[in-house]
Amino acid sequence: MLAYLVRRLLVMIPMMLIASFLMFVVISFSGDPLAGLKTMQPPPPPEVLHAMAVKLRLDQPLLDRYWMWLSGLFVGDFGPSIHNIDIGAELVKRLGVSLRLLALGIVLAFLMAVAASVIGAVLQFSWADHIISFVAVAMISMPVFWLALQLKRLAISINQELGFRLLYTSGDGAGMTASTPWDRVLLLIGVLALPTIALSMQAFGTWSRYGRVALIDALNSEYVKLARAKGLSETRVVLAHGLRTSLAPMLTVVAAGGAVILGESVVTETVFQWRGMGDLLVTGIQNNDVYVVLGWLLVAGLIIMVFNLIADILYAVLDPRIRYER
Amino acid sequence: MNIRLHGLTTILSALVVFTAPAAVLAQDNLVTGESITTVNPGTPGKGGEVTFTVTRDITNWNVTSALGNNAVVRTVTLPIVPSAFMVQPDFTLKMNTDLLESAELTSTDPQTVVYRIREDAVWSDGVPITGDDFIYFWKTQNRRDCPECLINASDGHDFIETLEQDETGKVVTATFSEPFVGWQGLFMFLYPAHLAEKHGDIAESYNNFLSNEVPAWSGGPYMVESFDPGQLVTLVPNPKWYGEKGPYLDKLKFRIITDSTQQLTALENGEVDVIYPQGATQDMVEQAARLDYLGIDFQMNPSANWYFMGLNSKAGPMSDIALRKAVLTAIDAGDLKAKTADPYLRNWPHMGSVMFLPNQAGYADRRGARGYGTGDVEKAKGILSEAGYKLSGGSLLDPSGKPVSTLRLGFPPGYPAANDMARLITGYIAPLGLKTDLLTGPNATADYLLSGNFDLYLSYFSQQVFPAVKAGQIFLRDAGQNYFGFNDPKIEEIIGKAAAASSIEESAAILSEADELAMDYAALFPIYQLPTALIYKEAILNLRDNPNQLGPAYNTAEWGLAE
Numbered sequence: 023m024l025a026y027l028v029r030r031l032l033v034m035i036p037m038m039l040i041a042s043f044l045m046f047v048v049i050s051f052s053g054d055p056l057a058g059l060k061t062m063q064p065p066p067p068p069e070v071l072h073a074m075a076v077k078l079r080l081d082q083p084l085l086d087r088y089w090m091w092l093s094g095l096f097v098g099d100f101g102p103s104i105h106n107i108d109i110g111a112e113l114v115k116r117l118g119v120s121l122r123l124l125a126l127g128i129v130l131a132f133l134m135a136v137a138a139s140v141i142g143a144v145l146q147f148s149w150a151d152h153i154i155s156f157v158a159v160a161m162i163s164m165p166v167f168w169l170a171l172q173l174k175r176l177a178i179s180i181n182q183e184l185g186f187r188l189l190y191t192s193g194d195g196a197g198m199t200a201s202t203p204w205d206r207v208l209l210l211i212g213v214l215a216l217p218t219i220a221l222s223m224q225a226f227g228t229w230s231r232y233g234r235v236a237l238i239d240a241l242n243s244e245y246v247k248l249a250r251a252k253g254l255s256e257t258r259v260v261l262a263h264g265l266r267t268s269l270a271p272m273l274t275v276v277a278a279g280g281a282v283i284l285g286e287s288v289v290t291e292t293v294f295q296w297r298g299m300g301d302l303l304v305t306g307i308q309n310n311d312v313y314v315v316l317g318w319l320l321v322a323g324l325i326i327m328v329f330n331l332i333a334d335i336l337y338a339v340l341d342p343r344i345r346y347e348r
Numbered sequence: 349m350n351i352r353l354h355g356l357t358t359i360l361s362a363l364v365v366f367t368a369p370a371a372v373l374a375q376d377n378l379v380t381g382e383s384i385t386t387v388n389p390g391t392p393g394k395g396g397e398v399t400f401t402v403t404r405d406i407t408n409w410n411v412t413s414a415l416g417n418n419a420v421v422r423t424v425t426l427p428i429v430p431s432a433f434m435v436q437p438d439f440t441l442k443m444n445t446d447l448l449e450s451a452e453l454t455s456t457d458p459q460t461v462v463y464r465i466r467e468d469a470v471w472s473d474g475v476p477i478t479g480d481d482f483i484y485f486w487k488t489q490n491r492r493d494c495p496e497c498l499i500n501a502s503d504g505h506d507f508i509e510t511l512e513q514d515e516t517g518k519v520v521t522a523t524f525s526e527p528f529v530g531w532q533g534l535f536m537f538l539y540p541a542h543l544a545e546k547h548g549d550i551a552e553s554y555n556n557f558l559s560n561e562v563p564a565w566s567g568g569p570y571m572v573e574s575f576d577p578g579q580l581v582t583l584v585p586n587p588k589w590y591g592e593k594g595p596y597l598d599k600l601k602f603r604i605i606t607d608s609t610q611q612l613t614a615l616e617n618g619e620v621d622v623i624y625p626q627g628a629t630q631d632m633v634e635q636a637a638r639l640d641y642l643g644i645d646f647q648m649n650p651s652a653n654w655y656f657m658g659l660n661s662k663a664g665p666m667s668d669i670a671l672r673k674a675v676l677t678a679i680d681a682g683d684l685k686a687k688t689a690d691p692y693l694r695n696w697p698h699m700g701s702v703m704f705l706p707n708q709a710g711y712a713d714r715r716g717a718r719g720y721g722t723g724d725v726e727k728a729k730g731i732l733s734e735a736g737y738k739l740s741g742g743s744l745l746d747p748s749g750k751p752v753s754t755l756r757l758g759f760p761p762g763y764p765a766a767n768d769m770a771r772l773i774t775g776y777i778a779p780l781g782l783k784t785d786l787l788t789g790p791n792a793t794a795d796y797l798l799s800g801n802f803d804l805y806l807s808y809f810s811q812q813v814f815p816a817v818k819a820g821q822i823f824l825r826d827a828g829q830n831y832f833g834f835n836d837p838k839i840e841e842i843i844g845k846a847a848a849a850s851s852i853e854e855s856a857a858i859l860s861e862a863d864e865l866a867m868d869y870a871a872l873f874p875i876y877q878l879p880t881a882l883i884y885k886e887a888i889l890n891l892r893d894n895p896n897q898l899g900p901a902y903n904t905a906e907w908g909l910a911e
Contacts, residue, residue: 052791053790053791053794053795054791054794054798057791057793057794057798059414059415060794060798061793061794061797061798062414062417062500063809063810063821063829064500064501064821064827064828064829065501065828065829066414066498066499066500066501067491067499067501067502069491069495070414070498070499070500073496073498074414074498104415105407105408105415106407106408106415106559106560107407174610174613174617177617178613178616178617181617181618187617187618187619189617190617190619191610191613191614191617191619192603192605192610192613192614192619193579193580193603193619194579196576196578196579196580197574197576197579197580197582197603292606292607293607293610294610295604295605295606295607295610297405297577297578297579301578301606304606305404305405305606307790310791
């Protein structure tokens with residue numbers, strides 16, 4: 023297992039290098055980083071544009087720029103930003119904001135998916151199973167931004183019914199204050215509720231479908247029949263034997279789905295105005311802030327690789343039959 | 349009638365026609381007034397908070413720098429940074445009487461202006477505002493004392509030859525190297541020289557201290573209490589405020605909501621009190637009209653930004669003036685406006701000039717006078733025929749018999765009206781045998797407009813208080829925004845004279861002739877002005893739309909809540 027881990031980690035290095043070079047070339051040719059300045063009314067003087075070009079290393083050949091960027095990464099320098107952003111510090115800060123949302127979204131989606139899987143598998147083809155299946159498929163089909171907008175409309179109605187603002191439609195809580203501990207709890211709920219629900223619903227839909235099928239398979243297997251024959255209670259059979267086995271494929275899907283949910287967080291953060299990684303990417307692209315976009319892609323690439331690695335490790339841990347030694 | 353009031357009242361009828369369920373509400377909450385400069389008046393009580401929404405994060409606090417020169421930084425720093433003159437909602441300039449006792453043109457040869465600063469005008473640390481602050485700002489902007497200063501534009505500060513102050517520091521004399529009609533537009537933002545000098549030389553203090561550090565100082569009614577990047581700027585009253593009025597609010601907050609479409613939802617949910625979205629859309633106007641039940645009012649006006657279609661006279665088929673004139677004649681400007689603006693901005697004014705807004709001295713409908721925008725296809729065909737073009741099998745052949753190439757019609761993304769206009773214009777010129785390739789995308793401006801890779805381009809220009817100054821940025825041969833190849837020494841000569849006139853009225857009279865010539869050049873077709881929309885809680889008094897570059901934050905000292 024350890025050897026497998028080391029092997030996987032070593033493979034990640036050339037993968038990241040190749041990916042970083044491809045990203046750099048593509049992003050470098052994706053537009054003029056100074057276009058925003060050049061089209062200002064009036065545009066800044068030529069000396070100012072030249073100074074900005076030098077700052078962004080646009081006076082250097084492409085390969086030199088790549089090398090400067092790559093070597094800078096090893097000392098924590100993610101390159102110059104047209105808007106004076108300390109990209110390394112910003113990535114750390116934004117990652118923290120996004121992880122808060124991602125972690126909550128994943129946990130909520132996973133718990134709901136497990137519950138839905140158990141109900142769906144145990145009460146297969148019952149009305150409860152049909153309703154859950156319908157909701158799950160609806161959530162899979164629903165674009166995140168549309169769901170987010172509907173949640174906002176709902177929140178406004180709820181707040182108006184309550185007579186006070188419980189749910190917030192924008193902001194991640196930064197700059198908002200509450201005087202009492204209870205108010206702080208309410209503020210936390212109010213800020214987190216909508217984006218977390220919006221982000222988790224599609225994942226819930228997908229994961230619950232996988233979980234249901236995996237659990238049905240597990241409950242029909244020979245060893246579960248043996249467990250029942252031994253007189254174990256149905257609850258123990260389902261939870262200890264069926265669910266544990268079905269969690270293996272489900273967790274793989276969850277881990278591999280990290281990339282998908284990361285993508286959805288871009289939309290969620292934009293709609294709910296969270297200043298996380300998604301917002302950083304959007305503003306980086308809007309501003310043609312090349313090194314911000316590169317930094318984002320690098321971190322996102324790493325996260326996806328790590329999620330995939332976790333998926334493989336979990337698979338081995340949860341299913342003892344799987345071994346990676348050659 | 350004031351053109352803006354005309355616009356305001358006609359929006360009302362638009363809402364009646366096109367948003368039937370909301371129309372009655374719209375009549376209630378669209379605010380109009382005797383004058384755009386006095387609409388929504390009142391004497392506020394002391395205290396309370398107002399949260400104003402802005403559309404982007406602040407990464408540079410220096411509004412006069414290349415990277416800080418945007419609407420959001422202007423809005424947030426206007427309550428902090430003092431200015432000699434302020435652009436009013438009716439597009440006139442008014443001396444800041446809180447800061448200055450007077451600003452007088454005392455001589456025209458050489459042009460000399462004397463500024464007298466009020467005795468009680470001080471920065472928030474109690475240090476008087478003096479000529480030092482004028483001189484520091486002038487040095488950052490004039491391109492001579494600090495070429496390393498990353499300014500946005502010198503805006504005429506380079507015309508000042510010498511800038512001196514008397515021994516009190518309260519009388520500042522500017523002597524110009526050449527006459528400059530836009531002198532009232534100078535010193536629009538002043539920074540504390542005594543603090544700047546503690547942060548390195550001029551370039552260092554300008555490029556770093558004033559740009560990258562959150563201002564801990566103020567020369568206006570409010571000062572920054574806190575800044576949560578990407579989320580919120582909180583201002584509190586400046587304890588040393590020396591002005592006649594205000595500030596009335598305990599806190600003035602600027603919440604950053606970068607997605608304009610989410611701002612109205614935040615307003616409806618009570619998270620913000622004022623929104624001023626960039627690019628008001630039909631959907632937004634209709635939604636605002638429905639919020640009457642929450643005590644939401646709104647003001648709408650034609651802005652200083654105006655749509656145009658530019659024609660590339662430097663290269664390609666549009667280098668032939670006959671073809672340019674034929675295209676402009678075939679465009680049906682009435683239909684264009686009816687289909688892209690009138691559905692929500694009914695009877696929105698046309699733009700008939702490329703150098704003046706309809707409410708500026710010097711304006712006349714020079715577009716219609718030439719038959720441009722009439723949609724007269726037969727007349728357009730006549731122009732082409734006279735120039736030797738022939739229509740053959742649905743295609744236009746140039747005088748040498750070759751087919752005229754497909755026209756590259758570019759426009760930037762994010763402007764639904766521009767998208768619609770591009771398609772409509774394609775239809776207007778099709779009977780002439782002309783076809784178009786529509787070009788857009790996230791980098792459209794760089795890929796097409798800046799690189800000259802277009803035949804026709806739709807976008808907008810931002811007009812300035814001094815039309816001669818703006819004309820100098822578009823119509824001179826080496827001007828930064830001369831994308832369309834204007835190359836007429838006569839136009840340049842007239843713009844030069846207009847810029848050196850002794851008054852804005854005289855300047856406008858001179859510039860009118862250049863406007864005529866520019867229209868004759870047929871490389872720029874004015875369409876109409878973009879709208880602004882200020883949507884806010886009705887309890888906020890003295891909040892009014894200022895549809896030029898300054899925006900509504902020009903008078904924050906007067907903002908307050910009804911008692």
